[in-house]
Each structure stands twice: as structure tokens, then as C-alpha cells.
Amino acid sequence: MTTLLGISGSLRKASTNTLLMRNAAAIFNADTFIEGDINLPLYNGDLEAAEGVPASVQTLADQIAAADAVIIATPEYNKALSGSLKNALDWVSRTKGAPWSGKPVAIMSAAAGRAGGERSQYSLRHAMTAFRPDILQGPEIMLANSSNEFDDNGKLTGEVYIKNLTALMDALKARI
Numbered sequence: 001m002t003t004l005l006g007i008s009g010s011l012r013k014a015s016t017n018t019l020l021m022r023n024a025a026a027i028f029n030a031d032t033f034i035e036g037d038i039n040l041p042l043y044n045g046d047l048e049a050a051e052g053v054p055a056s057v058q059t060l061a062d063q064i065a066a067a068d069a070v071i072i073a074t075p076e077y078n079k080a081l082s083g084s085l086k087n088a089l090d091w092v093s094r095t096k097g098a099p100w101s102g103k104p105v106a107i108m109s110a111a112a113g114r115a116g117g118e119r120s121q122y123s124l125r126h127a128m129t130a131f132r133p134d135i136l137q138g139p140e141i142m143l144a145n146s147s148n149e150f151d152d153n154g155k156l157t158g159e160v161y162i163k164n165l166t167a168l169m170d171a172l173k174a175r176i
Contacts, residue, residue: 001031001032002030002031002032002068002069002173002176003030003031003032003033003034003066003067003068004025004028004030004032004033004034004067004068004069004070004071005033005034005035005036005063005064005066005067005069005070005071006021006022006024006025006033006034006035006036006070006071006072006073007021007035007036007038007070007071007072007073007085007088008021008035008038008072008073009038009072009073009074009075009081009082009084009085009120009124010073010075010082010084011038011039011084015075015110016075016110016111016143016146016147016149016150017073017074017075017109017110017146018073019110019150019154019156020073020108020109020110020141020143020146020156020165021035021071021072021073021108022035022154023150023154023155023156023165024071024073024106024108024141024165024168024169025071027162027165027166027169028069028071028169028172028173030068030069034063034067036060036063036064036088037056037059037060038060038084038085038087038088039056039084040054040056040057040060040084040087040088040091041054041056042087043087043090043091043094048094053091053094053095054091057088057091057092057094057095058095060088060091060092061092061095061097061099062099064092064099064100064103065097065099067103068104068176069103069104069105069106069172069173069175069176070103070104070105070106070133071105071106071107071108071172072085072105072106072107072108072124073108073109073110074107074108074109074117074120074121074124075109075110075111075117075120076109076111076113076115076117076118076119076120077120079119079120079123080119080120080123081120081123081124081127082120085124086127089127089128089131093130093131098131098132100128100131100132100133101131101132101133102132102133102134103133103134104133104134104136104172104175104176105128105133105134105135105136106135106136106168106169106171106172107121107124107125107135107136107141108121108141108142108143108165108168109121109141109142109143110143110146110149111142111143111144111146112145112146112147113144113145114144114145115142115144116142116143116144116146117142117143118142121140121142134175136168136171136172136175138168138171139164139167139168139171140164141161141164141165141168143156143158143161149161
């Protein structure tokens with residue numbers, strides 16, 4: 001039985017990154033798919049010292065640790081990963097057990113621009129280096145003009161994107 005964790009770097013309800021993550025999960029077809037919640041309090045060392053790691057952060061860290069693999073769909077905000085995703089990485093780094101270590105991770109992005117979130121992926125890879133996950137190098141999924149790439153039911157429509165997303169999910173399965 002495989003467990004796949006999906007993390008969308010966007011908190012918006014109508015996020016194309018969340019749609020992309022869900023399409024990837026459907027292609028992966030794990031026995032169990034969990035969507036991680038990164039709507040966490042801002043990291044604050046004083047808060048951590050006074051109250052410890054928030055339960056919502058520990059839940060996310062436990063989900064990462066328990067998953068066989070993780071997919072992360074990151075938007076691009078000002079040429080980098082979203083603040084909410086970076087905050088989640090910062091918080092999880094404060095938990096015990098190094099949940100990211102050796103974990104197979106597939107990264108993808110959806111963005112309004114023509115580069116499809118290329119810089120967000122680069123900054124996400126950089127931010128995760130210290131955690132030592134097993135980040136797949138490709139195929140790269142950078143969904144450009146993302147608001148026009150899904151049908152009314154949230155299904156990805158571009159054949160090339162579907163082909164590459166399928167190849168990425170097959171590569172992720174092979175890492176388990």
C-alpha cells in the first residue's frame with residue numbers, strides 16, 4: 001500500500017497549483033492520497049520557545065515522515081517559492097526525526113507567466129537542500145498560462161503536460 005502526500009504552495013481555493021497537484025496524484029494513483037495543510041502560523045522562535053511546535057506543524061511533519069513519496073506544486077511569487085511554502089519548510093525543520101531525509105519528492109509548478117514557475121522550482125530545490133530529500137530531476141513540469149490549462153472540472157488538458165506529468169509520476173513510483 002502506497003501513501004502519497006501532496007503539498008500545494010498556494011493557499012488560494014482556486015489555485016492552479018492545487019489543481020496540478022491533484023492531477024499528479026490522480027495519475028500516481030496511490031492507495032492513499034493526503035493533502036498537506038500549510039496554512040500554518042508564521043514561524044517565530046519566541047512562539048516555539050514558549051509553546052513548542054504547533055500541533056498543525058507536527059501533523060504535517062508526521063504526514064511527510066509517513067508518506068512513501070511527496071509531490072509539491074509551487075506557485076511563483078516574486079521570482080521565488082511562496083512565503084507560505086517557505087514558512088512550512090521552516091516550521092517542519094524544527095520538528096524531530098528529519099522527516100524529509102531520503103524522501104522521494106517530485107516538484108512541479110503552475111504559474112500565469114510563460115516560464116511556468118521555473119524560478120520557484122529553483123528556489124524550492126535550494127530551500128530543501130539542507131533536508132536531504134531525494135528530489136527528482138525531471139521531467140520538469142512548469143505549467144505556463146496555468147489558468148487556461150484545466151477544464152471546468154479541474155482536469156489538466158494539455159497533452160504534452162499530461163505526458164510529462166505521467167512520466168514524472170512513473171519516475172516517482174520507481175523511487176519508492
